[in-house]
Structure formats: structure tokens, C-alpha cells
Amino acid sequence: MELTKEYLSQYFNPKNFFNRETSWLEFNRRVLQEATNTNLPLLDRIKFISIFFSNLDEFYMIRVSGLKEQVRANIFELTIDGLTPIEQLKIIEKTVQPMLNEIYEYWNKVILQELRENRIFICNMDELEAREKEALNQYFTKEIFPVLTPLAFDPGRPFPYISNLSLSFAILVENSKGEKHFARIKVPTILPRLLRIDHIVKLEQRNGNTNFTAKFIWLGDLIKENLPKLFPGNKILEAHRFRITRNTDLEIQEDEADDLLEVIEENIKQRKFGSVVRLEVQNTMPDFMIDTLIENLEITRNDVHIIDGNLGLSDVIQLYDLPIPSLKEKSFHPSIPYIVDREENIFSLIKKKDIMLHHPYDSFTPVIEFIKEASVDPDVLAIKQTLYRIGQDSPIVKYLIEAAERKKQVAVLVELKARFDEENNIYWAKELEKAGVHVVYGLVGLKTHAKMTLVVRKEIDGVQRYAHISTGNYNPETAKLYTDIGIFTADEKICSDVSEIFNFLTGYSELKQFNKLIVSPINTREKIIEFIENEIKYARQGKKAHIILKLNALVDPLIIAALYKASQEGVKIELIVRGICCLIPQIQGLSENIRVISIVGRLLEHNRLYYFYNNGKEILYAGSADFMQRNLDRRVEAAFPIENTEYKKIIIENVLLKALEDNQKARVLLPTGKYVFNHKVFYEQNVNYQEWLIRHWTKQTISILHNENKT
Structure with a gap:
């Protein structure tokens, strides 16, 4: 019997499906298991702690915010597993809180101790020597104080705007008249969250000991120590850190857009003002301050996470950069496959047979070289490529620009709607356009997620097409960490299919059937x-x-x-x-x-x-x-x-x-x-x-x- 939609609908029973959101939370629990896996080296566990928190931030910015929007809009459509938005939110909070308790307890009781055992110290101000305190306070005055802006909250000054994922201090001060006022200071994001003390204070080598040592202090701790400098004449009564998460999944009205690039740029600006979906506060913050934040951020107690530790632990990824190989998994170096590691034209190699690469076990270099060679080869007539997540310093884009400057026909689809990469993609789209590349921003109602390159080359026996098609993005950095498979091919049917897709993306061709691609x-x-x-x-x-x-x-x-x-x-x-x-x-x-x-x-x-x-x-x-x-x-x-x-x-x-x-x-x-x-x-x-x-x-x-x- 043919598996028609109507026939398969017999299985559409809530008991036959897991909830999407809880399934994602179980995925992040697996990340948490790696973060607490004692078989992993210390810095790799810290890496997974950072990933756990980064994942959770995005989950709240996108998925939780979407559920809360449904609740606000009185939308009670059931998921395929039979849950309402309110029921899902309750399950999420019930699941997340124990995970947060577990990972913070592990950080506080295990990770910090192991760091110390390996001569990596994250210190409190009261643990520092007098000369270290003095040097840090001088550093604060010269480097940090000028960028801090205390924002008061009173009848003449409205509650300050607080940006997404920013760390702030909620402060209660008392002036000489005994009047109490609320203020907020943002911890600057242009500085690392963990300040390397031994870079600020040149530590002496003691007893000839040359073992690696690193001493850090949380930037927030140094700011808190120096708050009186920001409020002269006032007494600091309370100062506690908090962090907010906003809805960043704002709707794009593509069908009403005259210029998609302008719409995406405006969307990025508006994203900063999305509604608050989560408030994280230190467990030392008194209730009256929490209530003040709740009221002015227009949220409820259900949106508050009370944390026993430093907020925003995704930032601890900077510890992974410490040059201590013994505290990381053994590194490996991707290799260039034998078939492409030869002094032979890449196109003649592909013409002989398909070439498969499995990243990161195989190097991404042949992919970059393929674009580079196409850009300089005088016989190449055209290059077409899709770009989804490009990366900040893209050699591929530079070669595409060089190809256009050599008068080759270059057409690139830059997917502006690649979430959280929009700004980067807009930058590269504009750079490509400046060079004369034909840039397409995407299709109304569709994201372009396919990973394809087509090179058209004039040869003795006529025009020949070459394609690279992959499961992964054209991003050399993620190619070192993500497992992806790609092929180079001159197969006429595959190249014809790729060509048809590009015609659909750049023109008005209608996609109907294909030779080999799905x-x-x-x-x-x-x-x-x-x-x-x-x-x-x-x-x-x-x-x-x-x-x-x-x-x-x-x-x-x-x-x-x-x-x-x-x-x-x-x-x-x-x-x-x-x-x-x-x-x-x-x-x-x-x-x-x-x-x-x-x-x-x-x-x-x-x-x-x-x-x-x-x-x-x-x-x-x-x-x-x-x-x-x-x-x-x-x-x-x-x-x-x-x-x-x-x-x-x-x-x-x-x-x-x-x-x-x-x-x-x-x-x-x-x-x-x-x-x-x-x-x-x-x-x-x-x-x-x-x-x-x-x-x-x-x-x-x-x-x-x-x-x-x-x-």
C-alpha cells in the first residue's frame, strides 16, 4: 500500500511522539554529561560547560520565546505530542532547574578545585596580595572606569535599556540625605569576563619554579570592588549581578519587503528590543531588587532563574585557550587525501573520478583550493556558490571577489536569514557586490541551506561543469570541528541538477524534477x-x-x-x-x-x-x-x-x-x-x-x- 499522508495519519497519536522541546533538553543533558565526565581532560570539560550554557541561551532566545509569544497571543494549538504552550513551558522550567543546579555545583566544587590543582586560579579579591590588588585597582582606573556608565533609575530617569545576554549590576545606593536610589551598571563586553591577573601584575618566579601558572579574577568582581568610585558621596548598600535573555526570533515580513537586505538589517536592530524571556540573578540578590527588575522588565517570577554562582558561564570558553596541552584531548591534524595532494590540475583530477572528503578528518584545504584555482584559471568562465554561514575571515569570499575582478561571471546566494550570522553575511554580501559579483539574498519564504558550488570551464571538447556539494557550510573554522561529507564531481547529471537549482535561486526557473539530487x-x-x-x-x-x-x-x-x-x-x-x-x-x-x-x-x-x-x-x-x-x-x-x-x-x-x-x-x-x-x-x-x-x-x-x- 502506498504510504500516503492519509494512510500515515493513523500514527498521529500524541502517545507516539516525544515533545520537541523536551527532546532538545535531553540533548543538552548529554552535553552536561560530557561537561561532568571525569574521563575528559579538565579544559575539555570546561569547553562543554561553555557549550551547555551557549546552547541554553539560544534555546531561550528562540524556542522559549516562541512559546511565550504563543501564550501572549492566546494561541493554544497542541503539539503533535498533545501539549499546550503553557504545559511545555512548565515542563521546560521543571527540567532546566535541576540541570542548572547540577552544573553549578560541579563548577563550584570540582572544576574550581581542579583548576587550582593545575595552578590555574580564579581568585576572589580577598585572596589577592596587596600589590596585586593595587595593580588591579590601577588597571580599573585606567582601562575599565572610563567605559562604565552608571544609569540611575528614578522619577526623572526611566528604567535603563538592558541588552540581550548582557551582564549587569543592580545597585542600591544611599546619598548623604539618607535617600535610597536604584542604579544599573553594565559589565562591558569589550573586555574578557576573566581578567588574567598575572598579565596585569608581573609575578615573580619563586624558588626557581617555572611551572605554568595563571591567575584570573572575574571582571565583575573587580568592578564591584571599585563601585564607590562610580558613586562618590554615596554609600553602596546592595550590588548584585543579573543577566537577561531577550526574544531574538523576530518575524520578518518578507512578502512585504522591497529590499530583503534592508529588512534583515532593520530586523537585527529590532532584535535588541525583543521582549525579555528570562532573568538570571545571583542568589544573594534580595527579593525587593528582584521585584524591581521583574516589574520594569515586564516579566513574572516564573521567568526568573536564581543562580548559585557566576552568571553566563558560556564565557569560560576563554580558559580553553590556555596553552596547556596536557589538560586537553590530544590534538589531531586533518590530512589532505592522496588523490588531491599532487601537482595536478584539480579539474583534471575531478574529471577522472569523483573525490570525496570527510571533514575534519580530511582537510578543508582542497575546498578552498578548488575555489582559488577556479578564480585564477583563465579557462573558467563562471562560478556559482551558496553561502550559509560564511565565517568572519573567509578566504573563499576573497577568491570569489578575485574571480569577479578577473571578469569571470560570479553569482553567489548569500543566505541573510542564517540565524545569528546575519550581520556577518550582510557584510560579505556587500563586499561581494562592490566587486561586481551578482549577489542573491535568498527567496521569499525559503531559506537556502544547500551547500553547493558550480564551476563552468571552457575545455578542448566543449564547456564542462564541475560541482562541489556537501553536508557542511563553506566555513574553514567550523570545518575543523564539524563532521561533514562532500564530493567534487564532473558527473553530468549531478552538475545539471546543481545548475537547475542555481537557475531557480537566481532567476525564475521552476524546480520540478531532478536526475540524481534530492x-x-x-x-x-x-x-x-x-x-x-x-x-x-x-x-x-x-x-x-x-x-x-x-x-x-x-x-x-x-x-x-x-x-x-x-x-x-x-x-x-x-x-x-x-x-x-x-x-x-x-x-x-x-x-x-x-x-x-x-x-x-x-x-x-x-x-x-x-x-x-x-x-x-x-x-x-x-x-x-x-x-x-x-x-x-x-x-x-x-x-x-x-x-x-x-x-x-x-x-x-x-x-x-x-x-x-x-x-x-x-x-x-x-x-x-x-x-x-x-x-x-x-x-x-x-x-x-x-x-x-x-x-x-x-x-x-x-x-x-x-x-x-x-x-
């Missing part, structure tokens, strides 16, 4: 369900049927319903889902043949892979799309087939199957929504999938490609 919003959901239906057909015939999906998120109810149906028909389904998973596994009569794991490790699992056994004629796609409604219906996404026999074997065996063996960083999703470690008692040896790839990836691909080259 493209959102055209046919991704339909093709995936078609592949699932195929496995069901083979299972009914008593043949082997197997699906493996590797994703960042699985939310789409139709695809989940199709997987439920496949499970009931006996298809073996293995899902590797890093983040949100709304599918409930291991339910008898529904999903007993579905196993879900999540891997959270030193690298961020970012590639999306779709594998179907297909009666032995294995189908494997890599793509940019997760299985969420936004990726399937509201974004331009592209998935490409891995057709080369050896590449397909490498990915199936060394990526998908090896990930499923992981018993160090993999957690198994239970029917309760909780995750447990994939316990090693079931395996003969320990497998840390990412560390295994670091050791084996280059070795194996070099061997395979070298043998292919010989033949």
Missing part, C-alpha cells in the same frame, strides 16, 4: 518515504530490509509515521540522531525494530546520511537536510548520491556501522525519552567512534585511493 522543498520527503516503502516491500517478501539514517534532528511526523510502519513490517531501522528525536523507539507493536542512538563527543556530528539496503543494491545519500518540517518544506536543501563503490563502502562501514558500535560516546534512546550509555559489556572492545576515525580514516582512504590509482 531537493527540498520539492521532493525530499516524498523520496525518503518512497525509499522506506521500498524496504517495506522487500520485508514483506521475506528479504533483508535495513534502513540507517544519520541526522541532527528527526521531527517530521510523516517520516516518523513511515518509519513506524516499516518497523511493524519487519524492517530493521537504526537511527543516529545527534539532537532532537521525536520518534519513540522500542515500543511493542509500533517501533520494536527501531533503535536510536546519539553521539556527543569532541566533534559535532553534522553530516546527514540516508542509507537503504534496497535488496543488496544499496542506496546512500548525503545531504544538508534534517528531517524536520522546516528543512523539508521551507528550505532549499540538496542531497547527493554516493555512487562510487569504494566511497559507498567506506561510508557504510567506517561511518554508519562504526558509529552504531560506539560504546563510549553513544547514548541509546529509551521509550521513556531518557538516554543511557551504550554499555560496553555487550562488546568485546571499547569503541569511541570519533577517536577511531581520527586514527583510521586517512589510512584507509589513502590505501583505497592508491590502489584505485594503480589500476
Whole structure:
């Protein structure tokens, strides 16, 4: 039976789905587990503490703010798991508070002590020597005092504007007349949160000891110590830190926009004034000060988080930069595959055969060199590229500009709506336009999330197209941390598909069908369900049927319903889902043949892979799309087939199957929504999938490609 929407809707029962928001919170709990994992070196645990808090900030800015907007608008539409916005908010707060208590207790009782044991001191003012205090106070007077602005709050001066994620002091002062006043001081963001004392005060080497030592003090502590200088003639009665989170997911009226760039720029300005969705305060702050903030920020007590510790611990990531290799996981250096590490034109190499790269195990350098070579090659006629998250100092953009200056046709889609990268993308879009590049900002109602480059080259036998298509962004920095797969190809059908997508993005071409690519919003959901239906057909015939999906998120109810149906028909389904998973596994009569794991490790699992056994004629796609409604219906996404026999074997065996063996960083999703470690008692040896790839990836691909080259 065809898996139509109507047929699959029989599975649309709230009991068959996890809530999206609680599933995300469980993902951040896995990050918390890494932050408290004593098997990790100290600075890596601190890195995960920072990630935990950065993740939580974004969750409140986007997801929680969206729920609160629904409540304010009296929207009570149920989620697919049957919850109202109010019910979700209650569950979120009930879940988040214990996690905050746990991570702050770990920071205060374990991390700070281990830092001290390793001669890294985060000091209080009363722990410092007199000369250190004196030097810091002088530093305050020269470097910090000039940028601080005390803002009073009284009948003549309204409550001051407080920016998103900024750290502030709420201060109560008393003047010489005995009158009490409220004031606010913002902790400046242009200075590091942790000041390196031993850089300000040149410490002596004592007893010939040359061991590395680092001493820090919180910037806020130094400001608090010097508050009397900011309020001369007044007595400081109270001074307590607080931090707010605003709604940053403001709606863009694209269909009414004459100029999308102007609209996005205005949106960025307005984002600063989004409604407050969370207030974090130190647990020392008295109730009357909390009430003052609540009243003037127009929030409720339910929006307040009372914290036992320093606010905004995402900033502790600066400790990770300390030059102490022994306190970090052993570094590794991506390698350039044998096939491209030769004195041969990149285009002639691609013409011979597809080239696959798996970042960060393979270097991102060949991708940059591909754009560089296209920019200088006199035979290249045109370059077309999509840019989603570009990065701050992009060599790729510089080469595109150079190509335009050499009179090549260069067309670039810069996705201005890439959340939190808008300002950076606007800057590069303007720089590209100045150089004469044809820049497209995106399509009304759609984000362009596909990662593609097309190079058109004049050759002896006619015009030839070359494509690079990937699961990851054209960002050299994230390419060091995110796992992504990309291919260079001269395959005529793939290049034709990529060309059609660019015509759709830059002109008025209508996307309808493709030779090899799977493209959102055209046919991704339909093709995936078609592949699932195929496995069901083979299972009914008593043949082997197997699906493996590797994703960042699985939310789409139709695809989940199709997987439920496949499970009931006996298809073996293995899902590797890093983040949100709304599918409930291991339910008898529904999903007993579905196993879900999540891997959270030193690298961020970012590639999306779709594998179907297909009666032995294995189908494997890599793509940019997760299985969420936004990726399937509201974004331009592209998935490409891995057709080369050896590449397909490498990915199936060394990526998908090896990930499923992981018993160090993999957690198994239970029917309760909780995750447990994939316990090693079931395996003969320990497998840390990412560390295994670091050791084996280059070795194996070099061997395979070298043998292919010989033949």
C-alpha cells in the first residue's frame, strides 16, 4: 500500500511522539554529561560547560520565546505530542532547574578545585596580595572606569535599556540625605569576563619554579570592588549581578519587503528590543531588587532563574585557550587525501573520478583550493556558490571577489536569514557586490541551506561543469570541528541538477524534477518515504530490509509515521540522531525494530546520511537536510548520491556501522525519552567512534585511493 499522508495519519497519536522541546533538553543533558565526565581532560570539560550554557541561551532566545509569544497571543494549538504552550513551558522550567543546579555545583566544587590543582586560579579579591590588588585597582582606573556608565533609575530617569545576554549590576545606593536610589551598571563586553591577573601584575618566579601558572579574577568582581568610585558621596548598600535573555526570533515580513537586505538589517536592530524571556540573578540578590527588575522588565517570577554562582558561564570558553596541552584531548591534524595532494590540475583530477572528503578528518584545504584555482584559471568562465554561514575571515569570499575582478561571471546566494550570522553575511554580501559579483539574498519564504558550488570551464571538447556539494557550510573554522561529507564531481547529471537549482535561486526557473539530487522543498520527503516503502516491500517478501539514517534532528511526523510502519513490517531501522528525536523507539507493536542512538563527543556530528539496503543494491545519500518540517518544506536543501563503490563502502562501514558500535560516546534512546550509555559489556572492545576515525580514516582512504590509482 502506498504510504500516503492519509494512510500515515493513523500514527498521529500524541502517545507516539516525544515533545520537541523536551527532546532538545535531553540533548543538552548529554552535553552536561560530557561537561561532568571525569574521563575528559579538565579544559575539555570546561569547553562543554561553555557549550551547555551557549546552547541554553539560544534555546531561550528562540524556542522559549516562541512559546511565550504563543501564550501572549492566546494561541493554544497542541503539539503533535498533545501539549499546550503553557504545559511545555512548565515542563521546560521543571527540567532546566535541576540541570542548572547540577552544573553549578560541579563548577563550584570540582572544576574550581581542579583548576587550582593545575595552578590555574580564579581568585576572589580577598585572596589577592596587596600589590596585586593595587595593580588591579590601577588597571580599573585606567582601562575599565572610563567605559562604565552608571544609569540611575528614578522619577526623572526611566528604567535603563538592558541588552540581550548582557551582564549587569543592580545597585542600591544611599546619598548623604539618607535617600535610597536604584542604579544599573553594565559589565562591558569589550573586555574578557576573566581578567588574567598575572598579565596585569608581573609575578615573580619563586624558588626557581617555572611551572605554568595563571591567575584570573572575574571582571565583575573587580568592578564591584571599585563601585564607590562610580558613586562618590554615596554609600553602596546592595550590588548584585543579573543577566537577561531577550526574544531574538523576530518575524520578518518578507512578502512585504522591497529590499530583503534592508529588512534583515532593520530586523537585527529590532532584535535588541525583543521582549525579555528570562532573568538570571545571583542568589544573594534580595527579593525587593528582584521585584524591581521583574516589574520594569515586564516579566513574572516564573521567568526568573536564581543562580548559585557566576552568571553566563558560556564565557569560560576563554580558559580553553590556555596553552596547556596536557589538560586537553590530544590534538589531531586533518590530512589532505592522496588523490588531491599532487601537482595536478584539480579539474583534471575531478574529471577522472569523483573525490570525496570527510571533514575534519580530511582537510578543508582542497575546498578552498578548488575555489582559488577556479578564480585564477583563465579557462573558467563562471562560478556559482551558496553561502550559509560564511565565517568572519573567509578566504573563499576573497577568491570569489578575485574571480569577479578577473571578469569571470560570479553569482553567489548569500543566505541573510542564517540565524545569528546575519550581520556577518550582510557584510560579505556587500563586499561581494562592490566587486561586481551578482549577489542573491535568498527567496521569499525559503531559506537556502544547500551547500553547493558550480564551476563552468571552457575545455578542448566543449564547456564542462564541475560541482562541489556537501553536508557542511563553506566555513574553514567550523570545518575543523564539524563532521561533514562532500564530493567534487564532473558527473553530468549531478552538475545539471546543481545548475537547475542555481537557475531557480537566481532567476525564475521552476524546480520540478531532478536526475540524481534530492531537493527540498520539492521532493525530499516524498523520496525518503518512497525509499522506506521500498524496504517495506522487500520485508514483506521475506528479504533483508535495513534502513540507517544519520541526522541532527528527526521531527517530521510523516517520516516518523513511515518509519513506524516499516518497523511493524519487519524492517530493521537504526537511527543516529545527534539532537532532537521525536520518534519513540522500542515500543511493542509500533517501533520494536527501531533503535536510536546519539553521539556527543569532541566533534559535532553534522553530516546527514540516508542509507537503504534496497535488496543488496544499496542506496546512500548525503545531504544538508534534517528531517524536520522546516528543512523539508521551507528550505532549499540538496542531497547527493554516493555512487562510487569504494566511497559507498567506506561510508557504510567506517561511518554508519562504526558509529552504531560506539560504546563510549553513544547514548541509546529509551521509550521513556531518557538516554543511557551504550554499555560496553555487550562488546568485546571499547569503541569511541570519533577517536577511531581520527586514527583510521586517512589510512584507509589513502590505501583505497592508491590502489584505485594503480589500476
